[in-house]
Amino acid sequence: MKQSKLQTLSWSDYLMYETNGVMPISGFSQHAIDDGRADWMARDLEDKSLWSFTLTQEQKSTLDTAFANAKATKLSIQELSRENFPLVDMAPLFERIQFELEQGRGLFLLRGFPVDAYSKADLRYMYVGFCQHLGVAVSQSSGGDYIGDVRNFNVDVNSRNGRAYTSKQRLTFHSDQADVVGLLVLRTAKFGGLSKLASALAVRNEIARTRPDLLEVLHQPFCWSWQGQQPTGASEWYRQPIYTECEGRFSSYYIRTHIISAQRYEDVPRLTVQQIEAMDLIDALAGSEKFHLSMMFETSDLQFLNNHVILHSRTAFEDYEEDDRKRHLLRIWLSVPNSRPLHEGMHTLFQDRRPGAVRGGFPSRDGRQVFETTVSVT
Numbered sequence: 187m188k189q190s191k192l193q194t195l196s197w198s199d200y201l202m203y204e205t206n207g208v209m210p211i212s213g214f215s216q217h218a219i220d221d222g223r224a225d226w227m228a229r230d231l232e233d234k235s236l237w238s239f240t241l242t243q244e245q246k247s248t249l250d251t252a253f254a255n256a257k258a259t260k261l262s263i264q265e266l267s268r269e270n271f272p273l274v275d276m277a278p279l280f281e282r283i284q285f286e287l288e289q290g291r292g293l294f295l296l297r298g299f300p301v302d303a304y305s306k307a308d309l310r311y312m313y314v315g316f317c318q319h320l321g322v323a324v325s326q327s328s329g330g331d332y333i334g335d336v337r338n339f340n341v342d343v344n345s346r347n348g349r350a351y352t353s354k355q356r357l358t359f360h361s362d363q364a365d366v367v368g369l370l371v372l373r374t375a376k377f378g379g380l381s382k383l384a385s386a387l388a389v390r391n392e393i394a395r396t397r398p399d400l401l402e403v404l405h406q407p408f409c410w411s412w413q414g415q416q417p418t419g420a421s422e423w424y425r426q427p428i429y430t431e432c433e434g435r436f437s438s439y440y441i442r443t444h445i446i447s448a449q450r451y452e453d454v455p456r457l458t459v460q461q462i463e464a465m466d467l468i469d470a471l472a473g474s475e476k477f478h479l480s481m482m483f484e485t486s487d488l489q490f491l492n493n494h495v496i497l498h499s500r501t502a503f504e505d506y507e508e509d510d511r512k513r514h515l516l517r518i519w520l521s522v523p524n525s526r527p528l529h530e531g532m533h534t535l536f537q538d539r540r541p542g543a544v545r546g547g548f549p550s551r552d553g554r555q556v557f558e559t560t561v562s563v564t
């Protein structure tokens with residue numbers, strides 16, 4: 187453990203220094219962190235059976251029954267719960283997914299969700315009911331989006347309040363603002379849209395081995411844009427490190443476009459050469475074939491990722507002409523009961539840092555819950 191004169195300072199004390207991010211923050215390992223299978227390279231994922239599963243016919247029937255019963259009792263999508271959308275014989279599967287996300291490789295791919303058997307509206311309902319068994323959904327925007335429609339709304343990722351998931355552009359390696367992200371694939375693209383995943387822990391450990399100076403930089407605060415999603419009355423930007431550790435558990439939180447976006451604010455310190463170098467190194471490592479897994483989605487895939495240990499990206503895509511054939515994914519953000527504790531530096535975004543807490547996301551400003559992204563997110 188590095189000794190530093192700031193070692194005993196709290197995060198809020200640290201922020202008082204206003205130092206352009208050159209001082210070290212307290213307590214992080216200088217060496218590679220051993221967190222089991224979360225530290226993986228592409229070659230470690232060659233055996234797909236280790237991290238994926240196809241729903242059986244019996245499980246699909248259970249899902250059909252839960253859906254039919256919930257609909258018959260006229261439950262709204264907001265009212266769905268584990269109790270009124272029972273999937274009892276799938277409990278071992280949910281336990282496996284939760285375990286793989288938090289104690290395993292940080293990812294899980296479920297195949298065979300009955301996408302072709304239901305309308306898009308019914309699939310939203312079924313998806314929310316299904317995910318009740320994994321965790322609690324949190325809002326993805328200040329407008330209260332609980333399902334984000336990942337499709338091309340012709341939004342510029344680099345615009346002031348641009349949200350990457352509403353564009354068709356290439357997305358660089360990043361994490362989402364919640365413990366877990368789920369993506370249900372309704373339609374795939376005509377071309378492109380390749381999903382890429384890298385272990386943020388493997389990237390971090392490589393940096394610890396090769397550039398410990400930059401590891402320290404990544405534990406210092408960066409300035410982030412809220413992309414217009416800040417809580418009412420809050421500043422348009424906030425400080426947060428990219429890497430943190432808490433009680434021996436690592437967390438990576440990285441969206442380069444939001445850090446670059448914050449540079450538009452005059453009161454935000456300019457990025458240092460070292461900060462840029464550190465982000466370049468994350469991008470280069472995650473972008474190398476040794477580190478990342480490439481996966482072409484298929485209709486009916488449901489991908490879950492633990493954002494604390496997985497970086498994800500996507501290649502640009504081109505849609506079919508017909509509306510009903512355009513690439514369309516349903517995104518959900520979840521707090522899960524077995525999540526890790528988070529460092530004080532993550533407080534602004536996650537609020538509640540206790541393990542298993544309902545936390546993260548962008549809180550709905552007026553309490554609304556929306557289950558379809560109908561317009562460009564601002």
Ligand SMILES: [Fe+2]
Nearest residue numbers: 360361362498
């Ligand atoms: Fe994302």
